[in-house]
Amino acid sequence: MERPLIEEIHDRIDEFTSTERKAAYALLANYPVQGLDTVANFAKAAGVSSPTILRFVARLGFPGFADFQGRLRKELASQLNTPLARSSELQQVPPDNMDPLVAQMVDNVRETFAHLPKGELEGVIRLLADEKRTIHLIGGRFTDALARYTAAHLRIVRPNVIHVAGQQGNWFDQLLGVGSKDVIVVFDIRRYQTEIIRFAETAAAQGASVVLVTDSWMSPVGRIASFVLPARVAVPSPWDSSTALMAIAEVLIAGVSAANPERSQKRMQALEDLRNGHDPSKGGETMPDGE
Amino acid sequence: MERPLIEEIHDRIDEFTSTERKAAYALLANYPVQGLDTVANFAKAAGVSSPTILRFVARLGFPGFADFQGRLRKELASQLNTPLARSSELQQVPPDNMDPLVAQMVDNVRETFAHLPKGELEGVIRLLADEKRTIHLIGGRFTDALARYTAAHLRIVRPNVIHVAGQQGNWFDQLLGVGSKDVIVVFDIRRYQTEIIRFAETAAAQGASVVLVTDSWMSPVGRIASFVLPARVAVPSPWDSSTALMAIAEVLIAGVSAANPERSQKRMQALEDLRNGHDPSKGGETMPDGE
DNA sequence: ACAATTCTGTAACAAAAAATACAACAGTTA
DNA sequence: TAACTGTTGTATTTTTTGTTACAGAATTGT
DSSP: OOOOHHHHHHHTGGGSOHHHHHHHHHHHHTTTGGGGSOHHHHHHHHTSOHHHHHHHHHHTTOSSHHHHHHHHHHHHHHHHTOHHHHHHHGGGSOSSOOOHHHHHHHHHHHHHHHHSOHHHHHHHHHHHHOTTSEEEEEEOTTTHHHHHHHHHHHHHHSSOEEEOOSOHHHHGGGGTTOOTTEEEEEEEOSSOOHHHHHHHHHHHHTTOEEEEEESSSOOGGGGTOSEEEEOOOOOSSSSOOOHHHHHHHHHHHHHHHHHSHHHHHHHHHHHHHHHHHHOSSSOOSOOTTOO | OOOOHHHHHHHTGGGSOHHHHHHHHHHHHTHHHHHTSOHHHHHHHHTSOHHHHHHHHHHTTOSSHHHHHHHHHHHHHHHHTSHHHHGGGOOOOOOOSOOHHHHHHHHHHHHHHHHSOHHHHHHHHHHHHOTTSEEEEEEOTTTHHHHHHHHHHHHHHSSOEEEOOSOHHHHGGGGTTOOTTEEEEEEEOSSOOHHHHHHHHHHHHTTOEEEEEEETTOOGGGGGOSEEEEEOOOOSSSSOOOHHHHHHHHHHHHHHHHHSHHHHHHHHHHHHHHHHHHOOOOOTTSOTTOO
């Protein structure tokens, strides 16, 4: 068969108009089930009108919605008919006796970057490297650690980096004065927290750019995000894996450092001096939790 | 959710008339997919007429064909969303034009586990799975995020998990009463922070077991640690990479969950209930088929 | 700031699919 | 064999759904 439609949509995401992209994300978020519903329901789920759905499938090259659904059914049928063949595919990767969990994590990182739209990464890095903008980072129950990690690094290479943490009630205080010069970076995977979604939406409404790092295109934040970086998180374990998310974070950090090497160098040096001057023997200043 | 429709059809196969049975078999042969097509196509595939299909779904208890399809979609969606099912979407892509940074990170993860002494991992997991012990997690400037992440997960599957955070001055308060029944997990990479070292050393002196997750440079903590898990952190960037550390953390988390599945399951369920009881706000609208 | 172009939703329309009515048929019983 | 009961398909109606036309909104370029 031809290559999976989901991959094509993912790779061609840039060709779509903004509302068509909403349709694409809605479909990817619940693939392929969302596409097997009626046009009207699909439209409602995506937050767009019916004609937009039709234009979306037309741009994908289908003469009509029925043909599109036919393709989805065909893919689904062939996928469901070879469940065991597929799952054994997972263990083919390790040449040696590698833990399947580890093998999958390695694969997730590779696959994540193989499918990241190239322009998407560059766009985000350009945004984050712009020091005239203020960066706000926020994450969910587990992914907050990633937001913190990224903030700790970005803070070193550029000014105006804020990690949104602590009491949820206080989050919205931080939205005061947020506007088109601000960037919100959201780490959000399944079990999306409504507070985070509201935070991102409010910020977007005030004109801020939203960058979303998420699992396979599912977060509702995707609708209002300027950039979406989807990562593979599935592993043979009750948990989702954040390893690929961490890899994305590090690529962003490296990219921002490289985007302006002199500035990064200078700031690192200055911080080094400050640290030594303040306290040569003990690392006595505010520590990891210094918010 | 109610029990799967496919089961019900199986059990009630005798209730159907002979042509309805044809419909049932056509559906079972291509399980949910055949039912997501139009009535006419379904009928043709089953070799019966359209009204027979309608009578078949009516006998199953659905008011109309649309409701029947809705049920199929709902089941399908929940089935496809389990992590393991989603992993079948994965497929290998040749590592052609990969960013060197990403390539190195992928390699780091693989190499890290290739060189981890097997018994070491198992020993740590056994230690962390023992709920009679109290786990204290601590990290450095950047790696504190990993300590936090690990703590957030462990806390769910077992009791007595503490993330040592906040003001450094308060750290040592937590050492009161720490003894041979405690485990200290230290995340520490180059630029080892003296405070963390002292913390670990003190705990060890009081009889606690120390687990160290570190880079290959081997933190000074290594001398007093019961277990050392070294990770590859070098990447072509001014920073060290924590991706392999994250991978280690996740393997530990998965291991502890798997070491005592019933306990993990029970605690997760209890937390779920608690969460629902606490937070009745259901944001259910955007994705009709999800949840 | 204006014009041209592209995008997007509302609303009307056409196509299709689902639902129904009904007659023919098969099997069973008297 | 005749009458009854339950089953099935054809033909028709009704409803839903997909599609298209068009006008307003938004965006882009000059």
